[in-house]
Structure formats: structure tokens, C-alpha cells
Amino acid sequence: MPVSQQERERRHDRPQAGPERFGPRRSLVGRETETVVLAGRLRDPSVRLLTLTGPAGVGKSRLAAEAAAGAADFFDEVRCVDLAREALPDRVPDGHVLLVLDGCDQPDVPPVAGIGELIASNDHLVVLATGQEPLRVYGERLLPVAPLPVPETAAAAEPDVQEVQDVPSVALFIRRARDADPGFALTAENVAAVAEICALLEGLPLAVELAAGRLRLFPPHVLLTRLRHRTTILAGGPLDAPERHRSLTALARWSCRQLDPGQRAHLEQLAVFERGFGLAMLVRVGAEDVLETLIDKNLLTVVDQELGEPRFAVPEPVRSFLLTELEQAGGTDAALDRHASEYQRLVTATEPRLAGTEQEKWLGVLAAESGNISAALRRLRARGDREAVAALVTACRQPWLVQGRLREGLDWCDGLAEDGPGDGGGTLPEPVRARLVDLSGTFTAALGDPDMAVRRHRRALALCKRLGDRRQGALVTARMGRALLLLGDPSGAQAALGPALATLESLGAAGPAAEAGTALAGALRVQGETRKGKELLDRALDAYRRIRDPRGLATALRESAAFAEDAGDLDAADRALRESLRLYDSIGERTELPATLESFALLLLRASPGQQPRAVRLIAAADALRRGFGGKVPDERWGVLEEALAGLRERLHWTGFATAWAEGLRLAPGAAVAEALAAAVPAPHAEQESPAAQPLTPRQVQVAMLVSEGLTNRQIAGQLGISEWTVVNHVRQVMRRLNCTSRVQVAWSVGRWP
């Protein structure tokens, strides 16, 4: 039935539900795809009933209104019914009619039968419904509406304004913030807080709008602090909006209103879980039966669907609301205890499996559950159960090292060590304290502070000696040796590692022995005892392969690459580093990955001179990764990297370098590994024949001159203002390039230098 343009306008000239009832319509933020898809679905002749489903406050009504306006040309007539204010019409006009039924989830509306009748009454009627869950009418088509995408907050230490402002949830925040405060702008100062606010609110448009409105009261960082506790503090929506849209508490209460007491109890238990818990946990707390109902009602969301097993979260603000309710009902403690004990059980059960063939799988589970494990730890500490905390922390050693949760780990160790008796928990037994101090040393070393690490390990060693625990003593000694090596004291390292290795081997501790052997091999290599070091390293490699420990093997392979590179066998170095990268990638390693990426980049510069941008990207990625977990580059490596980067800056020019650097910073760990592995394998004869043919760098000439003057490494270091370690490295390079075996020969060679 044709309708005149005028008529069409008149019919549309009715108040729209939603927050923007006057003034020109503003386009929706971040809903381009949904708008296009919805417009397309309404044009599908087979669609008679289309339901927009999604959590309350996600913007279903606005989207429906937008679609209705956009579909005006396609339909003879468009009618919008807000079921909160009006009843379902008994009949609809004839013709090609679009009937928008907003709010089919009203408490007292049983619309299903009515809608079915309406559809049956007009063969050309199309119904667009909105509701928290499907209507379950035969022939219904669904279009789920998800919250807006949020910026990544974990990955980048310093979020970039340009990048963050285009993320839809932030764009919406900015728009609404300007409504409340015309002077608002996203700047380097507030971008991190705004990004985190949007992430905390999980991109739910209504929550983002309410938060932005609060900017007239608080600056973003204050608002963030308040929201971190509970998002349900947000209120102050427009008075003419429906009650449930005026505060997040009201919104969440409304969302949960249809739950029966059993479902509600399950959901309250799940609310104490952090985002991303697995199906196994859901089953363990007995919530499996209500799983589908809760997902259907959008009270439980599936997150990170890409990775094999689904993971879940109770969305905000429902979670905050339920936690508040739980607290008021006095049920919090029980729920938290249940949560904590489940995670204690998980970590304890997993620990023995982290050493063997299932390492990859279980590290993955623990990484996904890491937020919840931390929550369990906090609960145990609040309860004053320090031994339980200590047990859990020591069990988290390996997973935290892999995940790069080093600062967090260090804080737990130090916190436990500091809490004296009198805070209700009592003193921890000495063996436990020894382990914690040792663990804190490991975390410190991984963070790039070997000096402090050595001191911590010494303290742990003293405790062990008193306890007479040989095995633990050897373990600690070995770790101290490793830290000494990082500190640039290879002979000290050798002195510690040698005996430790012997003890560990005699005790049959294959894994720890291989770890000590790898470190000792490194110490020997640095001191020029290549043959002996290589033997040790090969033994460690064999052991790791035998016990199938990917993480240990990856570390040993990196060391073996260093041996190969020193021997001028670039192919072997390349192979070893590639395998190391693959292994690290398979277990999701963070802590050790940067160093391997850097080694690979430096090797690449030697073996494939045409791959400079790739080397820059890898070094940048390593830098970003390390900053992500708060680590710093050990000094010995810094000198080498600095020199390589200076060369790269010069060769690539400023723009080229900056471009590649920016590309590298964007790389996620997996992508960084892929970036490295994509480098062409160097041609077998690339450069091998002539390390001697390479000219010395200016710095190396300087070092060579000083060597020929008879200065010791320490003196040279003092004179040039660089670390002794760096001098050792330079001298090794000089000797190799000049084909010398002793410092005297260097003096001769330098004499011929022009």
C-alpha cells in the first residue's frame, strides 16, 4: 500500500523512546556494523519477527529506533510501541508494516501469544522486538547486541591517545563527557584512566554514559578509583528516563528480577569470580544446570571464545550489584571461601603437572585463571591464613614466571615475609620462609635487578643452611649463581653453580640440575672455556628433552645459540633460537621471551643485513613486553642493544626506524614470535667465512687500542665509562674479527690497523 511522503513523515513524527528525544538525532557510536546488519535483516523477506537481544543498557532500543528510521523507505508504515508505556496493539494496519516492539521483557507483558497473532493477521507485517532474552516464538530470528568494544588495558603500559579515542566505548565516553563538561578532551594525562573506566564498565553504553556524566563531579582518575570498588555507584541518569536507566543498581536489579532463588544463589556465587573463569570451575560450584539460562538472560557472558575452552564472566554492573547484595545478606564470606578453596585445589592439583608433558596445557589453564587465583590469594590473606597463602604463592612460582607476573609475585613474597607475628597469623615455618625469600630472588632477577636478587638468594641460602636441607640449599645456590652471572661475575657464578650442579645431580633432580647446568655453561662460555661449557650444555639439553620441559629447553637452546654464534656457526644459532622461540610461544612465556627475541634480532643483523626493519621491530617488541611486566634490560645486554640500535637508526634513517619501531610496539607476544620466525633462514654461506672481513666498530677499535696498550678489562671499563661486562664482550668480538687467540696478538693486529 503506497503511502505519501507527507503521511510517512507524520507517522514518524512521534516521540522516540530513548535518551535523545529532542534536537537533531545524533548518530550512534560504534554501531556501524549492527546498523548495517539490522537494516539488511529487515529487508530479508523471510524475516517476520526479529528480536534484538542483549543485556540491559546495551542500547537495543536506540538501535531499533535507528533501524526504524532507516527502514522508513522500505515499509509502507513504521509503528513504534514502547511496551513500558503502551500495551501491545490488538491489530496493525494492512500493508507492508514494520512494528517495533520495544521492551518485550517488561515484567507484566506476556507478549508472545499476542505477537504470534499479530503476525498471523498480516502477511506483510514485520516485527522488530527488543528484549533481554529471546521471545521463543516459532520463526523468530535473533540479532544479539553486544556491549561496545573496549580498549586493551593490560598490553600497553602507555596507551596511545590516537588509538584509544577511536575505540567505540571511549568515543561514546568522550561524546557524553563533553555534554557534561564542554572543556573535556582526551589527553595523555587522562587517557589511561578513561581507557580503564571503559574497560571496567565492559563497554556497556548506559554505564559509560553515566560514568561520563559524573565528570562534572570528579576527574577521571578519581572516578576510576571509585568505580574499581563497585561500578554500581554510578547513578544520576536523566529523570525522564525509565527508572532502570537512571542508575546501574536499578539496571542490575531489573536485569536479575526474573531469576528464581536457586538461579539467583548460583549467580551470586559466580559473582565473586573474576572475569574469565573456566567451565570446570562453574561445574565445581554446581552452577552447570543454570548455565544456559544465565547465558540466555545475558547474566553470564562467554569471553575469549577463540581459545578452545569457553571462559565466563558475570558482566558488570550485575556483578557489582550482586556482590553488594551478597554483602548485605552476610553471604560474602562463605562465597569467597568457596571460591578460594576451589582455586587452592586447582593450583595444588596442577603443580605436579607443570613439569612434564602436560606443561603447555596446564600453564594455559593457570594463565586464564590467573585473575581468580590472585583473588583467592587476597581472600586467604584477608582471612589471615598465611600458611595457605604461602603454599599457594610457592605453587605459583612457575606459572607466574611464565606469565610475567613478577611484580605481583614479588609483592606477595615480600608481604608474607614482612608480616610478623601479632597480626593474627603467627610466624611462618622457616622452610617456608626460606622458599619465599628464594622465590623473591628469582622474581627480582627476572625483573632485571641481579644485584638485589643475589642478596635475596644469599639470605635464603643462610636460612637453608640452618635447616640443613641439602636439596633446597643446592637449588638456592644454583639460582644465586645464575643471578651472579647476570650481574657480570662469571667466576663467582661458576663457584656457586659447580657444587650446586654436583649436588643436584647426585640427588637425581633432573630438571633443576639441567637448569644449573645451563647457567654454568653460560658462565664458562663467558670465561672462554667453550669446550667444557658446551659439554655441560649438551647434557642439559638432553635432560630437558628427556623430561620434556619446554620452558627449560627453550632457555638452554638460547644459551646454545650463544655458543654457536661465538663459534661463528650462524646457522646453528639461528636454528636454536627459532626452536627456543617456538617453545616459548607454545607455553605463552612472557618473562624470558624478550631476551630471546633480542638475541634473534642481533643474530639477524649479523646474518641477514637486509632485514634491519625486522630487527628493529623485534627489539621494540621485546622492549614493550618487558615494560609490560615492569622489567628492565640487564646492563650487559643493554650495551650491545644500544650499539645495534644506534647503527639501525643510522641505516634506516629516522622515519624508517620510527615506523619499524612503532610496528614492533604493536606486536602481541605471539605475533612477535611469528615476526621473528618469518625471517628467511640465512643462506648457508651468508657470512660464515669472514668474521675477520668485517671491519671493527669505532668502539671496538677503541677497545682494541686499549688492549694493545696492556690495560686490563677493568681499567678499560673505567676509562671508557662502560661496564666491565661490555668490555668482555667487545674484546671477544675484536679477537674473533681480527682472528686472534690472545690479547698479545690483538696488540700486534692493532699495530697494522690504519
Added chain:
Amino acid sequence: MAVTVNGRTETAADPAEQATGHLSGLLAAVAPPEEVAARFRAEGWWRDETFLYDLYRTAATDPGRPAIVSQRIHRPADRRTVTVSYAQLALYVDRFAAALDRLGIGAGDPVAFQLPSWWEAAALTLACLRVGALAVPVLPTVRAHGLERILEGSRARICVVPDVWEGFPHAQALADLAPALPWLRHRVVIGDAAATGALDFAGYFQRTPHERGPRARRLGLRSDRADRISLMITVMSLGDAYAAALHTPNTLYANISTQRDPAGPGRRPGEVFYSALPLTSLASLLYSVCWPLAVGGTGVYQDVWDPGSCLDLMAAAGVNQAYAAPVYWSEVLAAQQHRPRELGALRLLLSGGRTSTPAQLLADLPGALGAPVRTVWGAPELGMGTVTRGDTPAERNAESDGRPLPGLEVSVVPAEGVGDARTSQLRVRGPSVCLATWQRGGGPAPLITWDRDEGWLDTGDLAKADGLGGVQVMRRAGERLGGIFLVPVAELEERLLTHPRVREAAVVGYVDPEYGEMPCAVVVPTTEAEPPGLVELRDHLAGRGVAAAFLPTRLELVGSLPRDDRGELRKEGLRSWLARIRPGVPRPVPVPAPDA
């Protein structure tokens, strides 16, 4: 670390950097003057959407509708035709885009792909648009030397190739080039990727559901992409040189939005389009990818040219309109005359592009295929330029290439020293003209169309007014051999004739797989028993002062040169003849004169 970089610093490139061809930073800001863009929008030639909007809209309305029907000749007979529905294409575009994103490809990063006419190439083009990357399609015939130049010049971060295609080991060639291509981050291979240590396309792009990953949802549809440069079309030329045209979704869309003649290509909803050209050419990307999307229709293509299977495919897929160069149509005509197929759905044939269509072919095609023929003139800089209306004697006699599309301004004002009194440079301006061109080997930096000459762009073709409000294209840029380093054809021909054993001579360009377009001497010997040799002729020319770069690199001996009824050399015929003969294969007679 001292270096902090955000996306903006790239534009601060110093001139030395620009000279090395750093495109992405420069291209981010390229736009026509605001009032021009506003006018194009007001006319409806440009829009605030991209082809992705079309894709998702149709995928929502009719998910099962075929978006692509692609024939793969090397597959078993019953699985030769691959149909990709709109829902599948939308999903693959999401997936490929998220895969690119995960590899670190962001807005402005060039992504090259040298693929046969497979649906993957279409999906990749769209995925590039989704992440804001610059798609750099490369013709399958380009060989290592040319590919290296393109990858080096564009600084492509990723290059996707088949393992082996038509006997050429693309994956190996790319692997060999890779160490010397500093900016190439990933080699991706369709087929056996492991052999060359490349990323496996099937495993990484097709089978990993990247679209469900945590970052994928952030890749929203963005209407501002409609005006961002997203496609780089390269045209190989002599030696190392090549030219590139840089298009936005809107310059491509202007080819379609301006089609107001319903009897012409038009914009009929749901039509099925066939193109015989490689999918990685601008003509095919426009005609069999963009156009079908814009009208909610289907694009049809085949990966190996064969006139018989082309006809079978057109019949099976219900093709409504088809485009091919004349040389393809003459083969189709012969195949159809040999064994007629029922082509009931076919309503329009388009012929032309870079070459003109012989009058005889124009006359014979409609009867044999049951649909009228329109000839078109086009160029990489603008897509389709002119189209005939199919009803004037001049058009039937191949004396007119038709009228420009609405909105496209065409100038044939004679310029000093170019052409004769009646022909002149063919210059264009309008919504479909690319926003920048770039001459690798000719000029250092991209030339921004709207920054120079008030938006006029010289296509390199020569034309004259046809007296009917349209134009007749007299000589295509390709005829000026070598495009950039102009080979002095007339001079060469003249000097060849001074050789005692040469009776007639013509110099025509051919595309060498390794080195791009090179000059070929086509010679009629004075005595058939004693023809001149190539080395001999080169020495002869060099002795008469011809520069080494211009010496012919190929010699073909013929009994006579094809000429039209006015006695003028039919170089177009010669060139397509050259393109179709292979070394060591008996030569047919060059395209005969119409009366032969």
C-alpha cells in the same frame, strides 16, 4: 627507551625518505579539495560507505546468495566451481582482517598479493579495506624481477602467493627475494607453504577463527575509509619502471554510481558479472568484485583462461553481463560458433579497456552470443572511462569509443608536440580518477592528482573528439613503448628499414615475464631465405646511434604486416598476437586484416 613514536610522526618525512618511496605516511592525508568532495557527494557519485557495507547488508538480507562463483580448472571436474555465499564471504573477510591485524598489519600498511583469479584474492582485497591497509594486487604474469620492484617500491609488509602456478614457482621466487626486501614481514603461501618456510594461508588465514579473538571486534566498519587510499594498481613497464594508480573506495564506486543508462552496465539489483581479465587487475576488481557487491549480485571468474569453459561457466552461472578484452572475445566467438551454448541470461557484452575492438568482432558478437556489445575505454587511473551507446554508425565502425561516464571530464585539447593536428593527450578529471599516481623509476614521490593542474590527469593515451560528443582513442599509453622511458618507435622503425635485408618493419611492445615491457621488432625480410637475425639487427641499430636501452630484445619474422583498409599498420593486432605466442611454438599468421 628514548624512542616514542605515534602514528603521526610518519608524515614528517624528509625528502630523502620520500625518495625511497615510503608511501603509507604520505597517502594518509591525500584528499581532493573539500568543495570538490562535497560536490561529488551531493551528486551521489561518492558516498559515506564502502563496499564492506554492501557486503554485510546483503549478507544479512540474503546470506545464502552467491557472492562469488569461481572456477578452478585444476580441481576434479565435480568440484571445479567454487561458490562463495555472501555469508561465507562476510565471515572470511572478518577472519582475514583479524588475521592481518594479529600479524601487526594496521592502517596504511601495504599488503601485496599475487594470486590467480581465486575468491581468496577478492576476500583479501576486502579484508585490507576492513583493517585500513593498502591492497597491492599483482598480476599473475609478473615475474620475480617485477615483483621485487613492486614489493620494494610499495614496501609491502605481507605478500601472498600460490606455491606454484602455471608452472612458475611463485613461493620459491618470493622466498629468494625475501632476504633483500627489508620491509617484507611475512610471506604467505596458498598451497605448500612449508617447503619455503612461509606462513600457511589455509592454516593461518582460513582455518583459525581470528574473528572471535579479543581484538577482532575492535575492527569496526568505518565510513571514513571511503575516502582513504586503499588500492594500489601497478602497471609494469619497460625494465624496472612501473606506474601505480592509487584509488579510494569512492573513486572505484564512482565507476558504478555514475552508470545511469539502464541498457548499459547499469546498476540492476542482483546481476551476475563475468570478467575474463585476471582478478588482480583493476578492471576485474571493479567489474567482478566491487560492482556485484554494490548491486547485491554475483561475481564470476575463472583461474585459467579458456574460451570453451568461459562459455560453459557463463551459461551455468547465469551471467547477465560480461567483460573481456577483444582478443578474448574473438576466441569466445570462435568457440561459440563451433559449439553454441544457451546464454539466456546474458544481456550485455563489454569489450575494450586498453585496446580497441575491431569492427568485425563488434558486428559478429551480438548474433553469436545473443546480447548487444558496448565498447569501453578504460585506464588504471580511472577504471572505466568511456562507454559506447551501441547505436551510432561511428561506434559500429570502431570510430568512437563512446562518451565519458557522467561526472568524468575528458579533455582532448592538442598540446605542443604530441600527436598530429587532430589527436592530443587524453586528460581526465572527475570522481573516478585516482587520487594519486606514482611512477617508480620516473619520479620520486607520488603525484597527488588534485594538487596539480586543478585535478586534471594525463592518461598517457592519445585521442580525438569523435564529433558526436564522445572521443575516439587513437593510441593507448601502452603503444608508446615503455610508458616511462619512451622508446622512439618511429625512429627505430625507420632505422630498421635501412638494413638491406629488411623490407618492412614494425616495433611493438611485449611483456617479458622477467623484465616487463620490452621492444620487439616484427620484420618482413627482403628475401625469405635469408632473414636477418636479432643480434645483427641490434648491431645495425646500435651502429646508427640507438641507445642500448631501446634496442629490440625480440625478433619475429612475418610474411606481411597486418594493415587496415587505409593501409595503416594495425599495431594493436600485432601486440595481442605477440602476447599469445610462445617460444618454440609454431607461429600463426598475425591477426589478419579485416578483409583477409
